[in-house]
Structures are given as C-alpha cells and as structure tokens.
Amino acid sequence: MVPALLPDSGNRLSQHRWPGKKSKFNLVIWEDMSKESVLKLFQEDSTVVNIVEDGSNAKDENKSYDTVYKEDSEESCDVKTKITREEKHFMCRNLQNSIISYTRSTKKLLRKIMDEQQASLDYLSNQVNELMNRVLLLTTEVFRKQLDSFPHRPVQSHGLDCTDIKDTIGSVTKTPSGLYIIYPEGSSYPFEVMCDMDYRGGGWTVIQKRMDGIIDFQRLWCDYLDGFGDLLGEFWLGLQKIFYIVNQKNTSFMLYVALESEDDTLAYASYDNFWLEDEKRFFKMHLGRYSGNAGDAFRGVRKEDNQNAMPFSTSDVDNDGCRPACLVNGQSVKSCSELNNNTGWWFNQCGLANLNGIHYFPGKLFATGIQWGTWTKNSLPVKIKSVSMKIRRTYNPYFK
Numbered sequence: 001m002v003p004a005l006l007p008d009s010g011n012r013l014s015q016h017r018w019p020g021k022k023s024k025f026n027l028v029i030w031e032d033m034s035k036e037s038v039l040k041l042f043q044e045d046s047t048v049v050n051i052v053e054d055g056s057n058a059k060d061e062n063k064s065y066d067t068v069y070k071e072d073s074e075e076s077c078d079v080k081t082k083i084t085r086e087e088k089h090f091m092c093r094n095l096q097n098s099i100i101s102y103t104r105s106t107k108k109l110l111r112k113i114m115d116e117q118q119a120s121l122d123y124l125s126n127q128v129n130e131l132m133n134r135v136l137l138l139t140t141e142v143f144r145k146q147l148d149s150f151p152h153r154p155v156q157s158h159g160l161d162c163t164d165i166k167d168t169i170g171s172v173t174k175t176p177s178g179l180y181i182i183y184p185e186g187s188s189y190p191f192e193v194m195c196d197m198d199y200r201g202g203g204w205t206v207i208q209k210r211m212d213g214i215i216d217f218q219r220l221w222c223d224y225l226d227g228f229g230d231l232l233g234e235f236w237l238g239l240q241k242i243f244y245i246v247n248q249k250n251t252s253f254m255l256y257v258a259l260e261s262e263d264d265t266l267a268y269a270s271y272d273n274f275w276l277e278d279e280k281r282f283f284k285m286h287l288g289r290y291s292g293n294a295g296d297a298f299r300g301v302r303k304e305d306n307q308n309a310m311p312f313s314t315s316d317v318d319n320d321g322c323r324p325a326c327l328v329n330g331q332s333v334k335s336c337s338e339l340n341n342n343t344g345w346w347f348n349q350c351g352l353a354n355l356n357g358i359h360y361f362p363g364k365l366f367a368t369g370i371q372w373g374t375w376t377k378n379s380l381p382v383k384i385k386s387v388s389m390k391i392r393r394t395y396n397p398y399f400k
C-alpha cells in the first residue's frame with residue numbers, strides 16, 4: 001500500500017482515512033509533494049483515482065488540488081459512509097451478477113456434458129445392439145450348419161450316383177467304398193453320399209444306416225426331408241436326395257435292406273423298381289418284386305399292413321392312414337409316428353416295418369425299436385442290432 005511507503009518528513013498537508021477493499025488505510029499527503037507525485041500516488045490504485053475524480057467533479061473545477069485535500073476528516077465522514085454503502089451495493093451487484101453468470105455458465109456446461117454423455121450412451125447402446133444382432137446371426141448360422149450335416153458345397157461331382165461312379169471310374173481303376181460327391185439328374189445341387197463299392201458287386205448308394213444308436217431318429221419332417229446324422233456312422237440321407245437319385249431318367253433302382261440281429265445273424269430283403277413320388281405327394285414309396293430271407297415286411301401279412309404306395313409320415317406330418325384313429329394290438333392309435341417314438345416312416349396303420357424306429361442297445365429286455373416284423377425266430381420278432389438301406393441301378397438284361 002502506497003501510504004506506508006511515504007517518507008515521514010516535511011509538513012503534513014492532509015490525512016485521509018481510506019475505507020475500502022479488505023482493510024482501511026491512511027492516505028497522507030505532504031506539503032512538499034508535487035502534484036504529479038500525488039496523482040501518481042492515487043493512480044497506483046484505480047479505485048482511489050475514481051474517487052478523487054468524483055470528488056473533484058462535485059467541487060469547483062478551478063480549485064487547486066491543495067484545497068481539495070485540505071478538507072478535514074470530520075467533513076468527509078458522510079461521504080465515506082455513502083461511498084462505503086455504494087461500494088457495498090456495487091460489490092453486491094457485481095457478486096450477484098457474477099453468481100448469476102456463473103450459475104448460467106455452469107448450467108450450460110452441465111447440460112453440454114449431459115448431452116455428450118447421452119450421445120456416448122446412445123452410441124454404446126447402438127453398438128451393443130449391433131453386436132447382439134451379430135451374435136444372434138452367428139448363432140443361427142452355427143445352428144443351421146450343425147443341422148445341415150451335408151452342406152451343398154460347390155465341388156466337382158464324381159458321378160450321378162454310386163452305380164454311375166462304379167461304372168465310369170471303376171472301369172479304369174478299382175473304386176473303394178467311402179464318401180463321394182454325386183450330382184443326380186434333376187437335382188439342383190451336388191451332395192455327399194456313402195458309396196458301398198464292396199457289397200455284392202458294389203455300386204450301392206447307402207440311404208440309411210443304423211448301428212450304435214448314437215444318432216437320434218426322433219425327428220420332424222424337415223429333418224427327414226433334408227437328411228441328418230453322420231455319413232460315416234448312422235444317418236438318414238434325406239427324402240429329397242433319395243428322390244433325386246431314384247427318379248433319374250431311363251433308370252430304375254433296386255432297394256436292398258441288410259439286417260443284422262443282436263446274435264449276429266444276417267438277413268436281407270430286396271425290392272426291384274424302387275422309386276418315390278415327389279414332395280407334393282409326400283414321397284409316396286413304390287416297391288417292385290420282393291426277394292430275400294427276412295420276409296416282405298413292407299407289404300406285411302394283412303392287407304392293412306401294406307406300406308407299399310404309402311406316403312411318408314412324421315409326428316408333425318401325418319399320412320399314416322389312421323383317420324381319425326386305427327386299432328393296433330388292441331390299442332387306439334391316431335399317429336403311428338407317435339406310437340413309434342416320433343420317428344418317420346412310410347407307415348400304414350401302422351405296419352410291420354420301421355427301420356427308423358428307436359435303437360435300443362443290445363442286451364436290453366425290450367424288443368428293439370428297429371422293426372422288420374416278418375423276420376422272426378421262434379415266432380418272435382428278431383431283435384435287430386444294425387441295418388442299412390442301399391440302392392443300386394438295375395439294368396434290363398435284354399437291352400444290355
């Protein structure tokens with residue numbers, strides 16, 4: 001503060017007690033001080049200068065600065081009070097204004113921050129949704145691929161069917177049994193099949209296989225349509241694919257059913273001229289002449305057992321001839337598929353054959369769920385351990 005720095009010498013002209021700011025201070029003006037130094041003194045503090053100017057305006061302009069500062073302390077008391085009040089008001093106003101503007105800017109800032117946070121939240125939420133959708137899509141894709149055991153891969157096919165492969169490739173070199181890609185006439189895609197090139201001359205396309213009960217055959221129409229299982233283990237090739245193979249132009253196929261009992265005896269049933277009608281007619285099955293030693297279970301014993309010329313049924317697609325119900329072993333049955341543990345077959349009220357019946361493991365007391373009712377031992381159906389259904393082209397010997 002300036003007054004404290006003033007030298008304590010010369011004659012004192014006037015003394016002002018100056019209220020203001022945080023503390024009061026004295027302003028002492030000396031006689032020997034020049035006008036410039038006094039003014040400079042005041043200019044050190046803008047508040048002081050303003051007050052000096054205000055004070056000089058109120059008084060006669062022509063008065064010398066000496067006269068102005070000669071006013072004694074009693075005379076300035078009222079002025080000081082007034083100034084103090086005004087300053088207080090001024091400060092209050094300033095403070096209020098500052099608070100208001102601070103509040104406004106804080107509100108604005110907070111709103112801006114909240115808007116930004118909301119925007120980030122929205123963005124994150126969208127990202128999460130997008131990721132969830134992707135996860136859902138991928139899960140569906142994985143699930144679909146698991147269901148579709150035989151993906152339609154765009155690969156070079158080896159032939160129209162296993163007989164065709166044997167006749168074309170086999171004429172040059174020995175063709176082993178195994179997996180081949182076939183592309184039958186009329187099919188819109190090639191697909192993989194198991195070819196049995198060893199059994200009874202080879203050239204067999206395997207359309208069904210049961211051996212260990214690992215694959216679940218209790219399935220709906222769509223699975224029986226497309227096929228399921230493992231071509232190297234148990235499987236059902238699929239009605240659509242079987243249809244494509246057996247319905248090629250200028251061909252006829254034979255069906256061979258190879259059965260094995262739990263005590264390892266073998267039996268078979270074969271049919272020439274095996275073919276299916278299309279999906280619209282639920283793949284109605286047609287069988288030619290029977291031969292074999294397991295009996296013609298497809299045709300059965302009674303007229304109503306005959307599964308020849310019957311459409312395919314599953315638990316969700318009922319073509320079994322029981323409308324609304326039929327009597328099987330004294331039991332009223334509405335659905336043969338349900339009676340047969342929800343498996344799919346060419347049932348007819350319900351018939352003696354169901355090679356897709358549920359597989360019971362060997363040694364169990366229950367009769368096997370795989371049925372070929374004409375194969376009996378001591379008047380009881382033989383318990384079947386494994387079975388395969390194969391098809392092969394047949395040629396009319398007169399035209400060969």
Ligand SMILES: [Ca+2]
Pocket residue numbers: 318319320321322323324334335336
């Ligand atoms: Ca029915």
